[in-house]
Amino acid sequence: MPANLPPQYFEVEKKYRSAKAPEDKLAALEEMLAIMPKHKGTDKIRADLKRRISKLKAQEQKKGGKRVFGFNIKSEGAGQIALVGPPNSGKSALLRALTRAEPEVADYPFTTRVPLAGMARFEDVQLQLVDLPPLAGEYIEPWVPDQIRRADLILVLLDLTGDPLHQLETLEALLAEKKIFLSGGPTPPDAWSGIIKPCFLAANKLDQEGAEDTLELFTEMLEPGRYVLPLSVQRADNLDLLPGLLFRALGIIRVYTKMRGKPADKESPYILPQGTTVMDLAAKIHKDIAGKFQYARIWGGDKYEGQKVQRDYILCDLDIIEIHV
Numbered sequence: 001m002p003a004n005l006p007p008q009y010f011e012v013e014k015k016y017r018s019a020k021a022p023e024d025k026l027a028a029l030e031e032m033l034a035i036m037p038k039h040k041g042t043d044k045i046r047a048d049l050k051r052r053i054s055k056l057k058a059q060e061q062k063k064g065g066k067r068v069f070g071f072n073i074k075s076e077g078a079g080q081i082a083l084v085g086p087p088n089s090g091k092s093a094l095l096r097a098l099t100r101a102e103p104e105v106a107d108y109p110f111t112t113r114v115p116l117a118g119m120a121r122f123e124d125v126q127l128q129l130v131d132l133p134p135l136a137g138e139y140i141e142p143w144v145p146d147q148i149r150r151a152d153l154i155l156v157l158l159d160l161t162g163d164p165l166h167q168l169e170t171l172e173a174l175l176a177e178k179k180i181f182l183s184g185g186p187t188p189p190d191a192w193s194g195i196i197k198p199c200f201l202a203a204n205k206l207d208q209e210g211a212e213d214t215l216e217l218f219t220e221m222l223e224p225g226r227y228v229l230p231l232s233v234q235r236a237d238n239l240d241l242l243p244g245l246l247f248r249a250l251g252i253i254r255v256y257t258k259m260r261g262k263p264a265d266k267e268s269p270y271i272l273p274q275g276t277t278v279m280d281l282a283a284k285i286h287k288d289i290a291g292k293f294q295y296a297r298i299w300g301g302d303k304y305e306g307q308k309v310q311r312d313y314i315l316c317d318l319d320i321i322e323i324h325v
């Protein structure tokens with residue numbers, strides 16, 4: 001039976017042949033396997049690809065001892081946000097649109113094989129977005145859930161040209177197998193079965209025909225208290241809103257400090273978790289300051305300019321604080 005391979009297959013095969021590093025070879029082999037249609041005609045080629053993948057993995061394992069094909073993107077900026085979603089939903093396109101990173105964007109699934117990070121700006125802070133391979137299929141590389149676990153926030157990007165509810169449920173089921181649960185979704189069966197990660201839902205390709213209707217249906221089906229931000233990366237719909245919403249979803253605030261009689265230091269805000277008190281901030285600046293703390297003055301929010309606040313005052317985003325010792 002003829003194999004009828006799609007044209008992209010030959011492109012990736014070229015990539016495989018020119019790859020030098022074992023991880024590039026492996027990525028290309030896995031991509032070839034992913035785009036290979038599944039039918040009798042391709043049985044032999046698929047089996048051969050699988051065999052080559054296992055052999056390459058085994059060789060590298062022997063060389064390095066530990067896991068060789070791991071990736072670990074170090075967190076930078078105010079928070080790390082993992083881009084998670086089904087194949088082809090536009091995760092890499094979104095990374096391209098919001099940051100200077102230039103991941104490959106293509107109209108076939110499983111384009112992304114390795115993580116790529118970029119920094120998105122929200123006012124005076126930088127948020128790190130990490131593009132990941134899609135979550136689907138038979139095999140998920142262990143570094144993918146590891147990276148998701150380490151992220152501060154999961155940005156789930158669904159595709160309005162398909163069935164977003166089904167996509168979300170599939171994703172949640174795959175993550176649950178890795179003991180990762182999304183906030184607002186199904187909860188772990190008990191406290192020891194996994195971690196609950198904050199998540200932000202977005203649905204892409206609002207520009208496509210029928211997408212508005214799909215969005216409406218999907219919104220109605222969502223659990224109470226869950227929201228989804230519709231996007232079109234292509235048309236830039238709502239892209240300007242996203243960084244600010246991600247900042248809020250990270251559960252962080254910016255606080256500026258000032259010295260008596262001087263203007264506030266607007267250059268480098270303290271990035272703090274919501275709920276941080278003035279005393280927590282003092283302790284973070286220096287333990288001596290915390291020890292000698294008398295009171296603080298505050299500018300911003302709903303306070304009078306320069307109003308005195310005590311140690312247990314809970315800071316708000318954009319507060320300016322002058323600590324008196």
Ligand SMILES: Nc1nc2c(ncn2[C@@H]2O[C@H](COP(=O)(O)OP(=O)(O)OP(=O)(O)O)[C@@H](O)[C@H]2O)c(=O)[nH]1
Nearest residue numbers: 088089090091092093106107110111112134233234
């Ligand atoms: N119509 C439309 N197409 C889009 C939009 N955003 C991305 N696409 C297209 O969707 C396809 C997939 O985009 P990618 O960014 O590669 O998707 P991905 O989620 O990174 O895919 P994987 O890496 O395979 O998981 C590409 O052809 C994009 O041009 C959008 O807002 N509207």
Ligand SMILES: [Mg+2]
Nearest residue numbers: 091092111112
């Ligand atoms: Mg991608």
